[in-house]
Amino acid sequence: MKPLSMLRKSVSLADAIVETLKADIQAGTILPGTHLHQEDLAKRFAVSRVPVRDALFKLSSEGLVSIEANRGAVVTKLTTDQITEIYDLRLILECDALDRAIKAIKNEDLPAIRRALRLCRLEADGGDWRAADNEFHRTIYRLSGRLKQVEIIESLRASVQAYWAQYSTLATNEPHWLEQHDALYRCIEQRDARRAVKLLRTHLIEASIKLTS
Structure with a gap:
């Protein structure tokens, strides 16, 4: 400390x-x-x-x-129902923020997202991957211009962080986790909001199932 x-x-x-x-x-x-x-x-x-x-x-x-x-x-100790509710809210707010961000994004915004993506790769082998994951999504969502919405999203993400602590490394999930982030970045680069939202929805649903199973 x-x-x-x-x-x-x-x-x-x-x-x-x-x-x-x-x-x-x-x-x-x-x-x-x-x-x-x-x-x-x-x-x-x-x-x-x-x-x-x-x-x-x-x-x-x-x-x-x-x-x-x-x-x-x-x-705070969350029940399975509470974790599910948090992810239901995240699905609504994060997918909306992503859609808005892609529609507002400019070419000069892409380097910051790439830097956050590189950080995810560096931390995926056992470093502070939760912080890297948060930074990647935060960098994208802020481009939506909906700062209050991003603040609520970050609060929801923080509320389940303790439950991810048991996954100190990504282990066998590392390739899949990185592939999802790479695919999401490609969608952003191509301004394909529809596919990006679909990928994010899958990402969040998988995370919810992992925490509640």
Whole structure:
């Protein structure tokens, strides 16, 4: 864990704690269902309980932590139905964002997408492939111009990150994962929105099945 003093100076103490805990939750270091005791966190970060409490409330507003009566803060544990619902919402929002992005894209936007695609290849063999995957999709969706929609998409993606932590490497799925990203980029390059949306839909449905099976 990075010392809080090394985190961005522009963020508040509570935001720095949020950033660290969010990374731990999404990486699977802190598992769903884990109790987050204010006293323990205050000791860990060498702060009072005030910024810890503020951080937990912020994580709660993002859906990563649940504040329960007589139990305190608990890392959110999603049911199969909830995961399915999240992916249903992602299908609607991400496919729409992709369609809009392709219709708005310019040639000068393509290098950034290619860089994100190269990062996926570099990280696919066991690195931080979840972050690379997020960056690839984020780079594309932002071109839609629908920044609030992209913000909601990122929140939905973050809510299931902890459940992907069990897949620390892509293992036998690596070629298929990379092929899907390569195919999606080719569709974007050719401005084939219809096929791109079809590929993304398949990608998300497969991911949903993998997490809920």
